[in-house]
Amino acid sequence: MGGVHRVSNRSQTADSIRMISLVRNLAHWFDDRTGLGQLVREALYEPIPGGARWRYVWGSTLVLTFFTQVVTGFFLWMNYSPSTQTAWESVYYIQHELTGGWLLRGIHHYTAQAMVILMIVHLVQVVVDGAYRAPRELNFVLGILLMLVVLGLALTGYLLPWDQKGYWATKVGTELSSQAPMVGTAMKKLAVGGADYGHATLQRFFALHAGLLPGLLILLLVPHMALFRRHGLHVRDTKRRADAMFWPDQVLKDSVAALMVLAAVLALTVASGGAELSAPADPASPYAAARPETYFLFLFQFLKWFPGESEVWGAIVIPTMLLGMLLLMPWIGRTRVGHLLNVLMLFVLLGGAGLLTAQALHDDYFATWHTRDEAPETEPAREKFLQRMEASEQFIQAQHQAEVDALRVIELAGSPGRIPATGALTLVYDDPLLQGPKLFRRHCASCHNYQDLEDPDAQTNIVNRAPTGSNLFGVGSRAWVAGLLDPEQVAGPHYFGYPQSPFLDEDGMVAWVRENIGDVPEEERAELAKKIPRVVAALSAESHLPRQSVLDREDAHLIAEGLNMITEEMGCTDCHKFHDVDYDGGAPDLTGYMSREWLLEFLRNPSADRFYGEENDRMPQFAAHADSRMNQLDEKSLQLIVDWLRGKWYEGDASR
């Protein structure tokens, strides 16, 4: 340090020498006052008996993944807002609008998965190597506690996006916690933050996830690492190779391993397009595919083995006992036999968990690997098989529906209307495309079909195998009206050809179509073939379907001709009222046929004179009363059904 050259002229060399000596002095001063240098030297220049090895990297990768979670978690935190109207919404914003948000969230999500896997590897290695033996017992206990904290982080993190998946899965989880003896109900209430899921639940989970649990993790991790250093690496074979230093030999291997983990995480993130965000949590919309994260699936499946009140054994008692066994491993493993017992137990445990996970997945996706034809001939095996099929089909259907719903809400959230302050659920409840099918299933599908005949197996179809009403897919469109005027189709199951149909009467619509369109003399055929498309276009134009507006404008002259034909040549107005031509033939008014107003009024009261009047034999009056409390459907539901049937909903890029 002593000999600093004094140069008379202020040359650059002198300056830089002074700089170097300043930095050096600063470092020494800092070291002197803190003792940090010694600590770093101790940390880095730890000799590793037998040399650096790849098998020592697991603990370091765990520390690094935790660091990743802290960093990504912090930035997610800056953009996350925990309340029932903002949690899903802010996660949506991170995922779909903030630049790089999907990557950030993806890294956080998949690193969490990686952490669980790395933790298992770490645990297996420690147990198999017997690294928990004296003097390392306490460090093993610390490790198990750390594992619990990490699992706690995973559990609490799953709820935070407040989507259907996390909401329903966590709800089952808290419901199970209420079965713990004595303190169960209190525990559930404290976790939920009240009697019901709501703001408080999110805030509590978030405070645990971003505050208490990471703090606890650091509090446990510091002594875990300190004890590890105190006892040194657990080396099985010291004479394998020459000793090496932790820095840089082992650090190099650790860094490479950490990079591999990161590469895997990034690959998963990019391949999947980021972590999933399902539809916003809807407390009233049952989600039949609620499942916990894959690594908790074995616990979920485990419960199926415990009938009745023994559930508490599967949910709480046995898992707690197993945890107790884990914690006792260092003392059980003091003898050779004990150690073998430990190894055996761990593999039984992991193998069991693996089997249960496989079984859970097999149950859920049963229908993708089997068909109903494979059902055994004999009972009760047959019934059991069919039940499994049905359960699995429902699971897959629910999962598919949730994905479709999620895409739709995300599309709506990105629309110029944005998300209202009341939250994304408002978007869900107000959207004809999301609500229409649900309302149709509940109120219409017991009689009507909604089936695209050009794509009979489409997922959007709602099929009734024995309909007693017409197929309402594309109602009012040209294709639909054309079918109505087709002698073949009108008597088919998709129009009026169902059992006991009043339209099959002698003076009914079916007879009229057969007589006037089907049974015309050969020489009139060509003429009629010209007329029908015009009549179809004109009648269909009455509906003012949003999707047909361009077509209707283009075909204005065709429609004008068709309008004349309806009142003159075709004789529709012999039975139907049509605009100014008023004839009370008892058939529905064709003015504005299948328009929004027409359909709404029709659903309110199909028995009104304007529609079927006294001829109505089966169609319920959904809102015939002035007193709304007496009506089966409220105005909003009616509008949603009608708008959905007419294909009127917001269309973004995705649905186009």
Added chain:
Amino acid sequence: MSILLILSKQKLFKANVRQDPLISNLRAAMTETNHSESIPVAGNRRSFVAKMVAMVTGGIALLVPLVSGLVVFLNPLWRKAKSPKIRVALLSQVPADGVPRYFPVRADRNDAWNRYSQQRIGAVYLLREPGQQERGQPPVAFAAKCPHAGCFIGHTPGSEVFQCPCHTSAFHLDGTRVHGDAEVSPRDMDRLPVELKPIGSMLPQGIASTETPSLEKDHVDPTSEHPSNNNPVRVNSVGVGVEEDVEIWVEYIEFQTGHKQQIRSV
């Protein structure tokens, strides 16, 4: 930069290098008694009192913030779950055909600082057996929540069973478990108390509606043959009204899951 250079000349940061700062500090700490030789040691009693006072004052200083936080944290324990009586449907919406029908349960709900009017808080299945209408019996109401782990029990139209999508519990349409005690669910589906009330009972209980629907009131659609309108029924339990004038009210009780008995969530 030049200030730094000047500072370096002043040797402000010159290290006062010792053998091992950390170890020597530790050593110093451990041999504390040697240092205190020059200072007279206080009497035992005084040191005992000092220790006690130190522990009490320090304890209070640490505990007060913790306890004040815990009190707020435990707040949910003092909140009680309510079992509101809720109008679920019109009697005419539940035809007496033995088919369960799904109805969402809507109620005003408080969530911390928000109040939601008419939010869906759950769901029930309502079911009337053929013939129940003649006897004027109200429908049966099943809570859609599974008694096992609280999942939403589903029913596919046309199916003879209710099925829970989580752990495959199955129930007959009368709510009993298909496999009895071998079923994962510890008890049959929860039946909820049902009341039939004439329309206009939206007033709170105890304040009787003065307007009683008249027996002579014209039934709106006598010609309709829709099952729900088929046989206008006089409902004895409320004494008045045809089906369209009668509302189904359900006491929406949340029961704890996982127990053989129905235990109300409190």
